[in-house]
Amino acid sequence: MIGSKRVRLIPVAEDASVTQLELFFDLVLVFAFTMVTDLAAEDPSAVNVLRAFLVLAVMWWLWIAYSWLGNVVRADEGFTRVAMFAAMGAAFIAALAVPEAFHDLPGGWYGPLVFAIAYLAVRLVHLTVFWLASAEDAQLRGQVARWALGSISIGTTLLVVAALTSGAVQIGLWIAAIAGDMLWTLLSGDDWRVNSAGHFAERYGLIIIVALGESIVATGVGVAGLPISWPIALGSLLGLAISGLLWWAYFDMAALAVEHEFRRATGERQIRIARNSYTYWHFPMIVGIIALSLGLKKVLYYVGDASHHTLHDALTGIPLYALYGGVVLYLVALIGFKHYATRQISATRPITAAALLALIPLAAALPALAALALLCAVLVAMIAWETVRFAENRDAIRHGA
Template sequence: MIGTKRVRFQPMAEGASVTQLELFFDLVLVFAFTMVTALAAGDTSAKNILRALLVLAVMWWVWIAYAWIGNVVRADEGITRVAMFFAMGGAFLAALTIPEAFDDMAGGWFGPLVFAIAYLLVRVVHLGVFLLASAEDAQLRGQVVRWGLGSITIGTTLLVIAAMTDGAVQIGLWIAAIVGDMLWTMLAGEDWRLNSATHFAERHGLIIIVALGESIVSIGIGVAGLPISWPIALASMLGLAVSGLLWWAYFDVAALSVEHELKRAEGERQIKIARNCYTYWHFPMVVGIIALSLGLKKVLYYVGDSAHHTLKDALYGIPLFALYGGVVIYLLALVGFKHYATRTITVPRVVAAALLLALTPLASALPALASLVMLCVVLIGLILWETVRYARPRDEIRHGTHAG
């Protein structure tokens, strides 16, 4: 690419890594995840948890859109760089408005409409960049046009309409916007381009780290302003251990296995792995981690706030199901993620998820700290079993014949 065209776009090269600008873009998602956790923690009713999930889905779709465009053209070059900063502005404004995404607060702008318009801005900028970037690629241009016509119409228009409603109608429109957008993306075709499998896998691995980082932040927020004590120290270390074990479950083998398959695949099969394993299966992983964040935040509050709780108090209701259920969702999503690419089911993770579900009633009868201990013990057992039982294939995937 020469002349003025180089100023406009630079294709992402095979084997390229994530750019620094994309990492900067992710800082907005760090803030958005924190806001979603705060929204859920503020009111743990089923209605509010559903709202938090819907907001998370919208912010996920913001991130996904720019993960794909960043794999076609470099995010830090030419027009794309400018577009990324505009998108960051829109995404940050949407994240700031998360507390008002459904109900407007007194004073200021009308929150629900601000959120919807900010999201619309992010999506329009993304579509515009994709159309310009595909100007000389008829196949990609056709795919972008097909996808854009339905996605923008469904995913953004319905949210703008939802901003003018309330109650069940509003929730219904949000669900229709998100589900419709995801279904349209799946049905719009497989004529996308994947210029760098390495970049794509690394990009999604980093968002898992971002989400896990939120779980660690939640530990600190849960005891903010409280004097350090042995229950706080122990609960904090256990929470950090749980987050670390989830990191291990993703990065030790699963992520590498799928990345190898993504690199080997060609054509439509490669696009399907990229879309289904990363765009779709990563979303429930993030949901699980954010749910865990809510549970950890509540556990730390229970063990640290001696004025309102004792160490004998049990975690119950939605916070307990967030703690255990979040890990269950994460593990099952990891199984689905790996299965689609490799056609193998990681049975120990299914067993661990089933065991955690079975232990949830017992956890509701135990002190909150004991429930966290039990969760940590199950995850340690899972990781130890996999490390020992699958030592040889694990070594091959990490260091041997599968590498590359």
């Protein structure tokens, strides 16, 4: 127990699981991911997609802060419970302000500043609880102090300044805020704590499920209100299948192999796996899934809106690159995630990623639904090959055979 009974913080046990309050917290991220997808889909231009990416990066950095905190003190006990609800409120306001993160809409509060201040509030709540949690741990207290010195001042201050600017200067400040925050976290030291490797791995696995769930929601919302038809049914099932195949690619072997190494590691090596394999390599996975969501949404719009498109229309431009490129980015991040922890790379996934990039010109010439089916077929081939080719390794990892 840390602190007095009035401000009680309960350390996370080694065999802990993710708490229900942490899952509740993640619902805010579900909404934020949806808002980011909508922001990109509203105007799929290069500049607007960049803005959506930057908002996603900020919301990701918000989430990872609490993934580390929840591994040190129980999220659902004592003062931390109250802090989590306060952070959820501020994060929800930030998510609501996503459409206005870069430019204010008529009426109401000034959107960019609301987003920046809400984000600042979430970070300050996190810092306060971490500071209290490190009261009896000099090493952790030093790490928190070093991290906060640069991370809070860079990441949050530049966003507040960016809210008062516009155009290229505003985007430049956002990039500087995110890059500076991520770089400072990397360089600020390895004196963090991982109280429960199982809890930490589970937390990141669940956020992958959250993101994949958002891709399914985006697929359904894209055709909401349209009369059901065979193109909509087929496109929806293909989208669901692709999300399921990405789930398989992560959870069937890769996540378990990394978790086994993570549990065996100690000291700085364990901290670095937590930071690099999980915190850093999971971000491009999330970006890839959100990009996929944008592509799926556009495909379903093409096949469902007969007044503007026909079944022969091809998916082109940024939506096509988001559809295929999102899956490629996800696979590349999976390779990096596993390699950092295990030093192993399966040739199947780099080959699949390269094949998908090579198939983009063909996909651009096909009807949108056919391009989606081609993407699904390539992923089915990858998963089927891995399941047969690595059957013994798979049994060993999953069942200890």
